[in-house]
Amino acid sequence: METRQDQGRFTREAQARGVRITVHPARPALSFLAAAWLLGLLFGLPALAVLIDPARHEPVGLAAALAGLAVVAVAAFALRRARQGRGPRPLLLDASGLTLPERHLPWSELRSLTLRQPEPGRQAAAAPGLHALAARIAARQHAAETALLAETAGEGTPLLVAGGLGPEVAAALRDAVLAARPDQ
Numbered sequence: 001m002e003t004r005q006d007q008g009r010f011t012r013e014a015q016a017r018g019v020r021i022t023v024h025p026a027r028p029a030l031s032f033l034a035a036a037w038l039l040g041l042l043f044g045l046p047a048l049a050v051l052i053d054p055a056r057h058e059p060v061g062l063a064a065a066l067a068g069l070a071v072v073a074v075a076a077f078a079l080r081r082a083r084q085g086r087g088p089r090p091l092l093l094d095a096s097g098l099t100l101p102e103r104h105l106p107w108s109e110l111r112s113l114t115l116r117q118p119e120p121g122r123q124a125a126a127a128p129g130l131h132a133l134a135a136r137i138a139a140r141q142h143a144a145e146t147a148l149l150a151e152t153a154g155e156g157t158p159l160l161v162a163g164g165l166g167p168e169v170a171a172a173l174r175d176a177v178l179a180a181r182p183d184q
Helices: 030-052 059-083 129-142 167-180
Strands: 009-014 018-024 089-094 097-099 104-106 110-116 146-152 159-165
Touching (some): 009 167, 018 167, 030 129, 089 159, 089 167, 159 167
Antiparallel strands (some): 009 018, 018 089, 097 104, 146 159
């Protein structure tokens, strides 16, 4: 049974000043969140047991507990990164330009809107057994991390318009923003 990863969505609302677009990034894959929690618990609880029991405070036990805590830290980082930047993001498109939450970008400064897709991960089919399952879970989470970037005339680094979207939703958002741009 194959479940489809949430790709995110956006809504358009006409206002007096222009068009307000609210971008709703994709939710993290439940399998990814569950795997990170499970990994943290499987390594964290034994590490905690070693640290609580003074009889287990020999060098090998403490080294194993330290390694377990390192795995817990990696799992916590993965959870934090998966949930980071996943809140709604408002955009305002009007005759003067594109207003991001950080700043206003006049149409004259906007050179192009580009999609930045994540680099393809390692092939899940090449890994055997449990490694294949982990690779498929990570690939599902990684699939909805396309970002829409605005390249400007004045700055070297592109500005983030929206992130955490599937490729199809990001392309549709780019088309919606470009359709609201007045002819120049």
